[in-house]
Amino acid sequence: VSVDKGVDFANYFCTYGFLYHQKEMLCDRVRMDAYYNAIFQNKEHFHGKAVLDVGTGSGILAIWSAQAGARKVYAVEATKMTEHARELVKANNLQDVIEVIEGSMEDVTLPEKVDIIISEWMGYFLLRESMFDSVIFARDRWLKPDGIMYPSHARMWMAPMRSGLGDQKMDDYEVAMNDWHSFVDDTKTYYGVDMSVLTKPFDDEQKKYYLQTSLWNNLHPQQIIGTPAIIKEINCLTASVNDVLNVSSNFPSSITERTRLCGLAGWFDVHFRGNRDYPAKHEIELTTAPSLDNGTHWGQQVFLLHPPVRVSEGDDLMVSFSMSRSKENHRLMEVELGYKYFDSTLKTVFAEEITTEPV
Amino acid sequence: VSVDKGVDFANYFCTYGFLYHQKEMLCDRVRMDAYYNAIFQNKEHFHGKAVLDVGTGSGILAIWSAQAGARKVYAVEATKMTEHARELVKANNLQDVIEVIEGSMEDVTLPEKVDIIISEWMGYFLLRESMFDSVIFARDRWLKPDGIMYPSHARMWMAPMRSGLGDQKMDDYEVAMNDWHSFVDDTKTYYGVDMSVLTKPFDDEQKKYYLQTSLWNNLHPQQIIGTPAIIKEINCLTASVNDVLNVSSNFPSSITERTRLCGLAGWFDVHFRGNRDYPAKHEIELTTAPSLDNGTHWGQQVFLLHPPVRVSEGDDLMVSFSMSRSKENHRLMEVELGYKYFDSTLKTVFAEEITTEPV
Ligand SMILES: Nc1ncnc2c1ncn2[C@@H]1O[C@H](CSCC[C@H](N)C(=O)O)[C@@H](O)[C@H]1O
Ligand SMILES: Nc1ncnc2c1ncn2[C@@H]1O[C@H](CSCC[C@H](N)C(=O)O)[C@@H](O)[C@H]1O
Numbered sequence: 254v255s256v257d258k259g260v261d262f263a264n265y266f267c268t269y270g271f272l273y274h275q276k277e278m279l280c281d282r283v284r285m286d287a288y289y290n291a292i293f294q295n296k297e298h299f300h301g302k303a304v305l306d307v308g309t310g311s312g313i314l315a316i317w318s319a320q321a322g323a324r325k326v327y328a329v330e331a332t333k334m335t336e337h338a339r340e341l342v343k344a345n346n347l348q349d350v351i352e353v354i355e356g357s358m359e360d361v362t363l364p365e366k367v368d369i370i371i372s373e374w375m376g377y378f379l380l381r382e383s384m385f386d387s388v389i390f391a392r393d394r395w396l397k398p399d400g401i402m403y404p405s406h407a408r409m410w411m412a413p414m415r416s417g418l419g420d421q422k423m424d425d426y427e428v429a430m431n432d433w434h435s436f437v438d439d440t441k442t443y444y445g446v447d448m449s450v451l452t453k454p455f456d457d458e459q460k461k462y463y464l465q466t467s468l469w470n471n472l473h474p475q476q477i478i479g480t481p482a483i484i485k486e487i488n489c490l491t492a493s494v495n496d497v498l499n500v501s502s503n504f505p506s507s508i509t510e511r512t513r514l515c516g517l518a519g520w521f522d523v524h525f526r527g528n529r530d531y532p533a534k535h536e537i538e539l540t541t542a543p544s545l546d547n548g549t550h551w552g553q554q555v556f557l558l559h560p561p562v563r564v565s566e567g568d569d570l571m572v573s574f575s576m577s578r579s580k581e582n583h584r585l586m587e588v589e590l591g592y593k594y595f596d597s598t599l600k601t602v603f604a605e606e607i608t609t610e611p612v
Numbered sequence: 613v614s615v616d617k618g619v620d621f622a623n624y625f626c627t628y629g630f631l632y633h634q635k636e637m638l639c640d641r642v643r644m645d646a647y648y649n650a651i652f653q654n655k656e657h658f659h660g661k662a663v664l665d666v667g668t669g670s671g672i673l674a675i676w677s678a679q680a681g682a683r684k685v686y687a688v689e690a691t692k693m694t695e696h697a698r699e700l701v702k703a704n705n706l707q708d709v710i711e712v713i714e715g716s717m718e719d720v721t722l723p724e725k726v727d728i729i730i731s732e733w734m735g736y737f738l739l740r741e742s743m744f745d746s747v748i749f750a751r752d753r754w755l756k757p758d759g760i761m762y763p764s765h766a767r768m769w770m771a772p773m774r775s776g777l778g779d780q781k782m783d784d785y786e787v788a789m790n791d792w793h794s795f796v797d798d799t800k801t802y803y804g805v806d807m808s809v810l811t812k813p814f815d816d817e818q819k820k821y822y823l824q825t826s827l828w829n830n831l832h833p834q835q836i837i838g839t840p841a842i843i844k845e846i847n848c849l850t851a852s853v854n855d856v857l858n859v860s861s862n863f864p865s866s867i868t869e870r871t872r873l874c875g876l877a878g879w880f881d882v883h884f885r886g887n888r889d890y891p892a893k894h895e896i897e898l899t900t901a902p903s904l905d906n907g908t909h910w911g912q913q914v915f916l917l918h919p920p921v922r923v924s925e926g927d928d929l930m931v932s933f934s935m936s937r938s939k940e941n942h943r944l945m946e947v948e949l950g951y952k953y954f955d956s957t958l959k960t961v962f963a964e965e966i967t968t969e970p971v
Contacts, residue, residue, distance in 0.1 A: 257618040264622055272814045273821070279807075280795060289803055316805055337810055344809035436639060444648055446675055448638075450703035451696055455631045462632070 256583055258357075265382065265584050270332040275311045278373070281550045287539035288314060288373065291403060291525035294535035296321045298401055298527060303365055305329065307358050307372035307391045308384065312338030312351070314371050319350040326351045327363050329391075358387040363395055370396050371403035376584075377469060378554035379409050379485075379521035380576070383584045386494050399530055402489040404523035410542065412481035413506050413570055414472060414518040419557040426463035430456060464559050467588060467609045471552040472518055472543040478564070479506040481542075484519075484574055490528060500576040508568040516557040517572065517590060518543070556590055556609060569595045615942060624741065624943050629691040634670045637732070640909045646898035647673060647732065650762060650884035653894035655680045657760055657886060662724055664688065666717050666731035666750045667743065671697030671710070673730050678709040685710045686722050688750075717746040722754055729755050730762035735943075736828060737913035738768050738844075738880035739935070742943045745853050758889055761848040763882035769901065771840035772865050772929055773831060773877040778916040785822035789815060823918050826947060826968045830911040831877055831902040837923070838865040840901075843878075843933055849887060859935040867927040875916040876931065876949060877902070915949055915968060928954045 268274045278284065292299065292314075300322035306315040309328035315338070318326045328338060328351055335355040342351045354361050370392055376382035392402065433455055437448045484502035508514070522540035527533040541551040564570075571593040579585040588609040627633045637643065651658065651673075659681035665674040668687035674697070677685045687710055689697060694714040701710045713720050729751055735741030751761065792814055796807045843861035867873070881899035886892040900910040923929075930952040938944040947968040 257616075259616040259619040260622045263619045272810060272817050276792070276795060276814070279799065285803060311810070313803075313805065317803075320804060337813055340809050340813075341805075341807065345806055433635070436635060440638065444644060444672075444676075445679060446672065446700075447704055448670075448700065450699050451631060451670070454696055454699075455635070458631050 261584075264582060266332050269308075269310060270334055272311070272334075272337060275334060275337075277550055279311060279313060283541075283547045283549045284373070284539060285313075287523075287525075287537055288371075288403075289317060290535070291533070291537040292317045292321045292371075294537065295525070295527065295533050297534070298369060298531060299323045302368035303327070304369045304371060305363065305367040305391060305395055307370060307388050308374060309338055309353065310334055310373075312341050312353065314373060315351050315353070316342065316345055316347060318369070318371060319347045323350060323369075325365075327367065328353045329358050329361055330355060331357045358391050366397045367395055367400060368397055369401045369403060375407070375521065375523060375551070377551055378467075378519045378586070379407060380497055380500065381584070381586055383578065385487075385492075385497055388489070389492065389494055392490070399528070401528050401531055403525055404539070405489050405526045405528065405533075406524040407487040407489060407521060408483050408523075409485040409500065409519065409521050410481050411484050411502075411504065411506075411517050411519045411572065411574060412477045413479035413508065413514050413516075413564075413572075414476050414555065415478050415513050415515045415561070416470070416472070416476055416555065416557075418468060418470065418555065419515045419559060419561060422463045422468075422557065423559060426459055429459045429463065433459075464557065465609050468555045468557070469552045470518075470555045471548045472555070474543045474545060477518065477543055478510055478512050478514065479508045479570060482506055482572075498578060501574065503571065503573045506570045506572060508564045508570065509566060511565045513561040514558065514564045514570070514594070515561040516555055517574075517592075519554040519556070520551070556588065562594060564594070565597060567597045571595070620943075623941060625691050628667075628669060629693055631670070631693075631696060634693060634696075636909055638670060638672060642900075642906045642908045643732070643898060644672075646882075646884075646896055647730075647762075648676060649894070650892070650896040651676045651680045651730075653896065654884070654886065654892050656893065657728060657890060658682045661727035662686070663728045663730060664722065664726040664750060664754055666729060666747050667733060668697055668712065669693055669732075671700045671712065673732060674710045674712075675701065675704055675706060677728070677730060678706045682709060682728075684724075686726065687712045688717050688720055689714060690716045717750050725756045726754055726759060727756055728760045728762060734766070734880065734882060734910065736910055737878045737945070738766060739856055739859070740943070740945055742856075742937065744846075744851075744856055747848070748851065748853055751849070758887070760887050760890055762884055763898070764848050764885045764887065764892075765883040766846040766848060766880060767842050767882075768844040768859065768878065768880050769840050770843050770861075770863065770865075770876050770878045770931065770933060771836045772838035772867065772873050772875075772923075772931075773835050773914065774837050774871050774874045774920070775829070775831070775835055775914065775916075777827060777829065777914065778874045778918060778920060781822045781827075781916065782918060785818055788818045788822065792818075823916065824968050827914045827916070828911045829877075829914045830907045831914070833902045833904060836877065836902055837869055837871050837873065838867045838929060841865055841931075857937060860933065862930065862932045865929045865931060867923045867929065868925060870924045872920040873917065873923045873929070873953070874920040875914055876933075876951075878913040878915070879910070915947065921953060923953070924956060926956045930954070 304318045304323045304326045306328045309330045315326045315328035339353045374384040482504035520541045525537040541549045573591045575589045663677045663682045663685045665687045668689045674685045674687035698712045733743040841863035879900045884896040932950040934948045
């Protein structure tokens with residue numbers, strides 16, 4: 254994929270140049286606890302080692318790595334956030350250990366290979382932003398053969414869900430279309446132009462916007478109404494870009510209560526397990542599953558059905574999921590979802606396709 | 613100025629590709645009435661003539677031009693909106709008169725020079741978006757020597773104003789900073805990292821965001837508390853890009869009531885006057901001044917003072933205004949404002965500089 258660097262900066266990197274945005278991540282306690290514990294409960298991994306932090310942002314992971322005893326930390330960051338990271342490193346008296354390097358991971362040169370690559374590369378529903386590509390690049394170029402990845406594993410999950418969100422979106426869509434129809438009438442009456450030929454394309458546009466776009470949401474665990482399924486497993490030590498270009502999965506889910514099936518929810522988790530030669534003493538998990546007390550800034554990605562479907566305990570759902578990168582912007586994903594629904598008597602009662610706009 | 617086309621599309625043109633955005637403009641009755649009346653009350657300008665519509669969007673101005681009797685209309689548009697414009701032209705049975713051309717105005721070739729250039733190129737506070745550059749280009753390349761510009765003239769206005777907006781923004785800023793201070797405390801306590809060195813840069817960032825960014829607002833006429841001044845006049849037939857790169861003005865304003873001076877408001881108007889040889893029969897004005905019943909989607913651009921200043925009827929304000937294009941994005945503007953304030957006894961009581969982020 255050839256990417257225009259200027260466009261990528263305008264669309265993607267620019268937000269990371271703001272402390273405000275870095276702070277949002279630094280305030281995510283679930284995220285912070287996971288990386289903090291992964292590092293400090295496995296200090297022996299870091300002691301005396303060379304570490305590469307891919308996308309250091311404010312520098313937090315580099316600082317923890319240094320505090321855990323790393324000999325040297327290379328902290329690479331594409332945006333001007335490096336200036337703040339450097340100040341922070343100095344204020345915490347780690348300037349002899351941490352070298353903050355401004356540049357794209359793909360472009361920088363390090364003076365040595367490293368023992369550990371640490372990175373917080375996960376986007377919404379894991380793969381949004383496609384930043385894992387840069388981690389793979391860093392690994393293949395700069396990690397020693399017996400090096401360790403932090404995190405070492407990642408998984409994507411999906412489950413059926415219920416929510417009032419779909420009703421809301423449907424209302425919004427209907428308001429927009431009613432408004433359009435008055436607009437068409439008014440434009441004919443006052444300005445002598447018949448706009449009705451644009452009703453179909455406007456309708457398509459609004460449907461995409463309101464109904465066919467997946468949504469960020471922090472779900473209550475009780476909104477999950479069927480068994481969750483793992484749809485993708487990634488070994489960060491061995492995965493190639495090819496392995497994450499597309500994610501396809503056909504999976505079953507059993508409905509666990511009598512309710513409305515409003516859509517599917519997706520989330521991810523990552524694990525810090527070290528590697529075969531240096532397994533983690535304390536394995537840490539970072540999960541973004543629906544949770545009462547441990548919500549994250551990632552929330553869950555919600556794919557809505559319009560309209561919802563009545564389901565009962567014991568009913569079976571067969572879901573086919575397919576995600577690929579948007580051709581216009583490789584950091585965004587397009588999703589196609591199909592499902593078959595069998596009520597407890599095992600006859601098909603419903604089948605539908607959902608296509609979503611890039612998110 | 614050299615502009616990366618890809619970035620310009622990502623940042624600027626992309627929104628115009630949506631019918632939703634075109635509709636917002638098509639629903640602005642003040643805007644629509646002005647162009648409609650300008651065209652149909654001056655039909656003799658259009659009769660049998662060749663017209664160029666720079667940035668035709670949905671095609672509305674091209675369609676009106678054709679309905680008013682134009683022989684040929686070239687409707688140039690950079691985005692895929694051309695597909696909808698073409699459909700609309702056909703549905704209104706004008707496909708023999710209007711030629712919709714997809715491309716940047718700077719790149720397209722027309723088969724002839726034109727008698728009239730019509731365009732709705734005005735951005736917030738007139739010059740945002742810098743689209744007038746493309747109109748100038750079109751004029752110099754494609755308008756006949758005795759051709760007419762629609763609109764023919766434009767002016768920028770400023771006046772002192774009062775508003776509760778500044779208090780709100782100040783509250784938001786204070787909330788953000790209080791939140792930052794707890795964040796710094798928590799990060800030290802729970803994660804062993806001292807973030808206090810970033811307090812100053814974070815504060816700068818938040819000040820810029822909340823206090824030093826000008827705002828869109830539809831003001832009530834009574835919020836204007838002093839005499840308005842014209843800070844720029846543009847003759848669309850003769851202005852060069854150089855003439856609009858910077859706008860500088862020192863102007864006085866007399867306070868007309870006892871109140872708080874909270875900032876300055878900027879707006880614009882344009883006129884459709886034809887040219888010397890073909891003056892408009894009915895001169896039409898499109899103004900975006902504060903208005904009870906005739907607000908526009910442009911609203912006014914508000915530059916806030918922090919804190920506000922107590923003023924009285926008869927006091928004099930001397931304002932220095934300077935606007936130039938942002939180096940990072942030529943379609944956005946940076947503004948510097950300074951003012952001196954004399955109370956009725958004519959001694960200086962206050963002077964301040966305001967610098968705003970690109971808007
Ligand atoms: N290819 C690349 N090269 C360098 N930096 C990159 C990159 N891709 C993404 N980044 C940076 O990676 C960061 C991801 S956000 C994580 C920031 C920090 N490590 C933390 O955990 O708080 C962003 O600051 C982004 O600008
Ligand atoms: N240099 C350029 N070449 C072609 N189109 C341009 C352009 N600069 C701006 N535009 C287009 O000009 C339009 C301005 S908005 C006005 C649309 C329409 N004339 C109306 O009055 O409703 C947008 O659709 C934008 O995409």
